[in-house]
Amino acid sequence: MTVEPIKLTVDTVALAAQEGQLEIVLIRRKHDPFKTMWALPGGFLHEHDESVEQAAARVLLEETNVGDVYLEQLFTFGDKHRDPRARVVTVSYLALLRQDDLKLIASSDASGVAWWPVLDLPKLAFDHKRIIEYAHQRIKYKIEYSAAAFSLLPEKFTLRDLQSVYEAVLGRPVDNRNFRKKFLKLGVLQELDETTQQGSFRPAKLYRFDQKEFEQLPDRPVFSF
Amino acid sequence: MTVEPIKLTVDTVALAAQEGQLEIVLIRRKHDPFKTMWALPGGFLHEHDESVEQAAARVLLEETNVGDVYLEQLFTFGDKHRDPRARVVTVSYLALLRQDDLKLIASSDASGVAWWPVLDLPKLAFDHKRIIEYAHQRIKYKIEYSAAAFSLLPEKFTLRDLQSVYEAVLGRPVDNRNFRKKFLKLGVLQELDETTQQGSFRPAKLYRFDQKEFEQLPDRPVFSF
DNA sequence: CGAGACAAACGTTACAAATACGCTTATTAA
DNA sequence: TTAATAAGCGTATTTGTAACGTTTGTCTCG
Numbered sequence: 001m002t003v004e005p006i007k008l009t010v011d012t013v014a015l016a017a018q019e020g021q022l023e024i025v026l027i028r029r030k031h032d033p034f035k036t037m038w039a040l041p042g043g044f045l046h047e048h049d050e051s052v053e054q055a056a057a058r059v060l061l062e063e064t065n066v067g068d069v070y071l072e073q074l075f076t077f078g079d080k081h082r083d084p085r086a087r088v089v090t091v092s093y094l095a096l097l098r099q100d101d102l103k104l105i106a107s108s109d110a111s112g113v114a115w116w117p118v119l120d121l122p123k124l125a126f127d128h129k130r131i132i133e134y135a136h137q138r139i140k141y142k143i144e145y146s147a148a149a150f151s152l153l154p155e156k157f158t159l160r161d162l163q164s165v166y167e168a169v170l171g172r173p174v175d176n177r178n179f180r181k182k183f184l185k186l187g188v189l190q191e192l193d194e195t196t197q198q199g200s201f202r203p204a205k206l207y208r209f210d211q212k213e214f215e216q217l218p219d220r221p222v223f224s225f
Numbered sequence: 226m227t228v229e230p231i232k233l234t235v236d237t238v239a240l241a242a243q244e245g246q247l248e249i250v251l252i253r254r255k256h257d258p259f260k261t262m263w264a265l266p267g268g269f270l271h272e273h274d275e276s277v278e279q280a281a282a283r284v285l286l287e288e289t290n291v292g293d294v295y296l297e298q299l300f301t302f303g304d305k306h307r308d309p310r311a312r313v314v315t316v317s318y319l320a321l322l323r324q325d326d327l328k329l330i331a332s333s334d335a336s337g338v339a340w341w342p343v344l345d346l347p348k349l350a351f352d353h354k355r356i357i358e359y360a361h362q363r364i365k366y367k368i369e370y371s372a373a374a375f376s377l378l379p380e381k382f383t384l385r386d387l388q389s390v391y392e393a394v395l396g397r398p399v400d401n402r403n404f405r406k407k408f409l410k411l412g413v414l415q416e417l418d419e420t421t422q423q424g425s426f427r428p429a430k431l432y433r434f435d436q437k438e439f440e441q442l443p444d445r446p447v448f449s450f
Numbered sequence: 451c452g453a454g455a456c457a458a459a460c461g462t463t464a465c466a467a468a469t470a471c472g473c474t475t476a477t478t479a480a
Numbered sequence: 481t482t483a484a485t486a487a488g489c490g491t492a493t494t495t496g497t498a499a500c501g502t503t504t505g506t507c508t509c510g
Contacts, residue, residue, distance in 0.1 A: 004273075005230035005231075005232075006230075006233050006270060006273075007230075008231050008233065008314060045231060048229075048231075048305075048312055049305065050305070051303050051304050051305055052301060052303030052314060053303070073300060073301060075298060076277060076298065076301045076316050078276050078277030078278070078316070079276050080273075080274065080275070080276055087273055089233060089277060089316075091301050091303070091314075141445070158458090159458085159459090160457080160458080175498075175499075175500090176457095176458090176459095177459085177460080177461085177499090177500080177501095178497075178498070178499085180458090180459075180460090181460090181461090182496095182497090199457090199506090199507090200455095200456085200506080200507050200508070201455085201456055201457045201458080201505085201506060201507065202456080202457055202458050202459085202504075202505045202506045202507085203458085203505080203506070204457080204458060204459090205458085205459090220366070222496090224497090225497095383487090384487085384488090385486080385487080400469080400470075400471090401486095401487090401488090402470090402471080402472095402488085402489080402490085403468075403469070403470080405487090405488070405489090406489090406490095407467095407468085424477090424478090424486090425477075425478045425479070425484095425485085425486095426476085426477055426478065426484090426485055426486045426487075427475075427476040427477045427478090427485080427486055427487050427488085428476080428477070428487085429486080429487060429488090430487085430488090447467090449468090450468095
């Protein structure tokens, strides 16, 4: 009896924080199985001259036109029947997109690529729902002890922007005053000489994330609110 | 041009805390490449009727005779040239062994299976050193917000035993009095009516881990010292 | 041009947790 | 009986968290 080789794929959960909620890039499948259903951007790892992570980056670029993003391996899903056709093991990744990156994505049903709120997903192909839940949990934890939030923001941002990212990811409101106090004390925010000008209210100071200062912090700094 | 399919393996970092230090099970390779070098217990995933995790459990049992242990996926290593022969991607696992399990392992060079201190490893095959470092980091973090320590202990243990596990994993001494105070306050230790009798000093009370109570704790309880 | 609305920004207090360290108790060996 | 040692108990100080009140700057509208 000849045994089919096990196939390897990569699938990426690409997240962004938009208007206070967490959103994910999904693509509409053009082929069976699960034709016309929504799924994670992903594909087979057939190239032999790239690492698994490079494959994830390549596939994400090919399918959604998003490149140069924060990318981190999540988990490898290898249940027996997760693909109805054959034995397929997938290595999943988490990508964090800045608001700048959003424009790159032609977000329309017609193009087959669209943003969906993580808390209100459509029916998904394969075990992709489970992969998204895993990613959601990961980013929730991660934002409390890493600089992940800054991968979801443009270079310059206000304290409100930063807080909105935390609220989007954690899925709950955060106390304004304690948030600001704690973050400023950490010393990882570089205050700029600029402010937001638009808007009909008081302009807010702009900040930049200070990578150097961040690296001075202890092993697992605590950004919990 | 015909392309070789990518092969999948599993490799397991099996740890135990012995006499205040963290140790790992390694096997001596019988075949090339890296013949006679030490390596992680692991092997190809060729069976089609098992999940990746089941494969890891099976291979660990086959190679070291250790079964029924805590097993958790770590990371999938997929660099291009991590195996000199072919394109091999490996899914790594962390196993935590109780002191009871240690006996199961015929620990001798002759049998090709041996315990090694994590802080003083031999030269290792493939990228296994990197995998062990990853596992070491993971258990260090994990022991501070999970019940991982209890997977390294027998059912009944003293507070000293528990502290020794923390010291072995963290690689540093921990304050005796604060450790005891904090753990007792958490309420996850069930005090038994037994004490240790042997030894030339004051007998210590025995405790049991209370899974039920542990589940009552918040999302990420803090066991840091 | 003054009042109202609103977000930005600053501050205080009470409580809980982490840290550092001193001391007492029960056991065995000599 | 006492010296040695680990087991076990207690207190003071510092640090961090959580909850909330207040002031400041800008725009809009009458």
